[in-house]
Amino acid sequence: MEQRPKRLFFSLGRMWTIAENTITEVIRQKFFYILLIFAIVVLLSSVFFSQFSSIEIDRVKFLKDFGLGAIKIFGVVIAMVGAAQLLPMELENRTIYPILAKPVFRGEFLLGKYVGMIVLLLLTTVLMSFIFGGVLLYTEHQLIAEGAAAGQSAGLGVTSEEAVRQVIKQTRDPSLIKAIGLIYVQFTIVCAISLLIATFATSVIFNVITTVIIYICGHLEGVARQSWLGDPSPVAKFMLLVITFFVPDLDAFNIVDAVVLGQAVPMELALKTMGYGVFYSAVVLGVACLIFQEKEI
Amino acid sequence: MKKTSLKIAVVLMAGIVFKLALENLVQEERNRLMLGGSALSLELRTKLGQNLAVALLSGFRGVVADFVWFDAHQAWENQIWYQLKEGIELTVVLQPNSISFWDIGAWHMAWNASHGVSADPKLPSQAYRLKAQRDWIEAGKQFLDDGIRNNPDHYDLYFKRGWLIYQKLNNPLDSIPDFKRAASYPDVPLYVSRMVGHMYVKAARTKEAYEWWKFLWFQRHEENPGQLWYKIAQWGNEAEEKLAVPAARRVFPAKKKSPEQPNKPPPPPQQRVFPSKKK
Numbered sequence: 001m002e003q004r005p006k007r008l009f010f011s012l013g014r015m016w017t018i019a020e021n022t023i024t025e026v027i028r029q030k031f032f033y034i035l036l037i038f039a040i041v042v043l044l045s046s047v048f049f050s051q052f053s054s055i056e057i058d059r060v061k062f063l064k065d066f067g068l069g070a071i072k073i074f075g076v077v078i079a080m081v082g083a084a085q086l087l088p089m090e091l092e093n094r095t096i097y098p099i100l101a102k103p104v105f106r107g108e109f110l111l112g113k114y115v116g117m118i119v120l121l122l123l124t125t126v127l128m129s130f131i132f133g134g135v136l137l138y139t140e141h142q143l144i145a146e147g148a149a150a151g152q153s154a155g156l157g158v159t160s161e162e163a164v165r166q167v168i169k170q171t172r173d174p175s176l177i178k179a180i181g182l183i184y185v186q187f188t189i190v191c192a193i194s195l196l197i198a199t200f201a202t203s204v205i206f207n208v209i210t211t212v213i214i215y216i217c218g219h220l221e222g223v224a225r226q227s228w229l230g231d232p233s234p235v236a237k238f239m240l241l242v243i244t245f246f247v248p249d250l251d252a253f254n255i256v257d258a259v260v261l262g263q264a265v266p267m268e269l270a271l272k273t274m275g276y277g278v279f280y281s282a283v284v285l286g287v288a289c290l291i292f293q294e295k296e297i
Numbered sequence: 298m299k300k301t302s303l304k305i306a307v308v309l310m311a312g313i314v315f316k317l318a319l320e321n322l323v324q325e326e327r328n329r330l331m332l333g334g335s336a337l338s339l340e341l342r343t344k345l346g347q348n349l350a351v352a353l354l355s356g357f358r359g360v361v362a363d364f365v366w367f368d369a370h371q372a373w374e375n376q377i378w379y380q381l382k383e384g385i386e387l388t389v390v391l392q393p394n395s396i397s398f399w400d401i402g403a404w405h406m407a408w409n410a411s412h413g414v415s416a417d418p419k420l421p422s423q424a425y426r427l428k429a430q431r432d433w434i435e436a437g438k439q440f441l442d443d444g445i446r447n448n449p450d451h452y453d454l455y456f457k458r459g460w461l462i463y464q465k466l467n468n469p470l471d472s473i474p475d476f477k478r479a480a481s482y483p484d485v486p487l488y489v490s491r492m493v494g495h496m497y498v499k500a501a502r503t504k505e506a507y508e509w510w511k512f513l514w515f516q517r518h519e520e521n522p523g524q525l526w527y528k529i530a531q532w533g534n535e536a537e538e539k540l541a542v543p544a545a546r547r548v549f550p551a552k553k554k555s556p557e558q559p560n561k562p563p564p565p566p567q568q569r570v571f572p573s574k575k576k
Contacts, residue, residue: 058366058397065359072356162486219356222324225317245313250356252323257359258332261394269326276319283312287305294301 014104018112023120025089026082035081036124039074043067043131047139060170063139064260067132068176071125072183072256076215079121079187083194084207086113091202096297107289114195114285121187129180140171170262178270179259185277186253190215192281193248196288199295217243218250225249248280331394331447344387353391362391366398369405378410382436389444399444400457407437407465434465452482456489459496469499487524494532507536511548 026032046066050059090096099109147163193214197207217224221243228240252273255265342350345361353361369384385402392398411433420426441458448454459475462468473496480490490513497506510533518526533549 058401061359061395061397062363065357065363069357069360216351216354219354221320225320225324244317248316249320249323252320252327254356254358255332256356257392258330258394260359261392261396263330263332263394265330265332266326269323269330272319272326273323276316276323279319280312280316283308283316286308286312290301290305290308294298 010105010108015108015112015115018099018104018109019116019119022086022113022116026086026117026120029082029085031081032078035074035078036127039070039124039128040131042070042074043128043135046070047135050139059143060136060139060167061260063136064176065256067135068179068183068256068260071128071132071180072186074128075121075125075183075187076190078124079117079191080194080208080211080215081204082120083114083117083191084198084204084211086117086195087198088202088204088207091297100297106292106295110195110199110289110292111285114191117191117195118188121191122184125180125184125187136171140167143167173259173262175259175265178265178267179256182253182255182270182273182277185274186250188281189248189250189277189284192284192288196284196291199288199291214247215250217247219254220251221247221249222251248277253277341387341390344383358391362388362395362398365391369402373405373409376413378413378433381405381410385440389447393447396444396448396451396453399441399448399454403437403441403444403457403461405437406440407434407461411437411465434461437461437465450482452479452485452489455479456485456492459492463496463499469496470502472496473500487521491525491529494529498532503536503539507533507540507542510536514548 046063049066050063087096090099096109100106144164144167147160147167190211194207194211197210201207201210224240224243224247228237228244232240255270255273258265341353345353345365349361349364365384366388369381369388372378372380372384385398385405388398389395389402411430414420414429414433415426417426417429420429438458438461441454441461444454445458455475456479459472459479462472462475473493476489476492476496479485480493494506494509494513497503497509510529513524513529514526514533516524518524530549534551537547537549
């Protein structure tokens, strides 16, 4: 009796296998190590830069701005460069052919690459966050000791409880986790955009430059949206339309300033923003899968 | 290929519609919470320069504001007051929700710059120096007014404005509304509420000061263990003495004399340090 061939369904297991392989591949690349080491050095050196400010609260503010900025810039570069290389490297090394010759959907392959990249970004973000947290705790200890020394020289004996409480409130702010969470979602968006461009572009440099331009335009998307609703010239209107429709509003993810300045950022806003990020990444990956489906390999 | 193009178009169209809807939702919430500073304008880009403008565009507003602040700090150390003012104004354009920028900026203007110009030998006369001093104090007050407009929910700027009006404009009476406003916020430091009473005393408004000390005294003592209750009692007592409040209506406990040494004798001559007055 003839057996009907089994119908192939989308498999999370196959996708996860490809993701694991992607993590292993990217970790072995030199650019990843170099960027990670730079990120760690910059985070540790932020203690030195914060000395430029003599006022305690300013020092903690500078440390947080610098530290979160470092996490963001290095994470974005790792996301851009890492994702840009995934497909071209597979094509160049011809490792993609045996994979796609097996019963693996092209969509599974692409999503596996994406999931591998975002898991690696998560691990990198967690590592950088731990170092950042360590730097904050070290600064807290230093500020409290300086306060105690100043109090002793003034004959007060101990640092005032209020001053210690203020320093601890600044350095152990749980809202920093929300800020880092939204920075991570930005990484996943950048990764998705880079992967989309990789499905039709063959040059890694072209991919990285285009992603950088989209990243910068993303911070102006809100302004473009407002201007588009205004009354610009036809050419400007078209350009603004392209930015408004296709570029993500990356400024919406920027709650770093608010968190550093002590403004309350509701969890509801953070979740809405994360939801927007996940939705945008899903749409971009959907389009990437459709393009990759038809790509001649 | 045609089928795929159609699918891509459908996904994109649906994506764009939901994208714009979600973006508006998030932006409305951000506007309500007054998150974010000024957008990058041509004027701001000119003031910041190329590198800082690119950093600002890349979402590093806080770092840019910090570096501009360091420049302003340098201008203060070099006593270049107008450069200091420009730097301070630029930082608050970048981060209007930073209380410390508004607070320290106003302090630089109303205290440091005003003192600096009062002793500036380059100004032609004392009259010019006094005017320049007054102009800087007014600039500091105006700066705090703008700070309060941008941050109406923070007590600190009201307190600092009250302090400026009292210390630099020598007007304790006009400082009282600001101190009262600052004291009305929850979780303010306890000295903020005491300042209102002190300003009434400075303005020789003993009756109002007494009312304020009573208002503080009738708060629950156990909820504010750090409050200087014994000092409030002392000030309230002094006000009652001045106002000649009848004993039956007095609120504050009378000042106790120590039972062990009701009248402390003068120190014996050999312990005296200073020579006695010659007749």
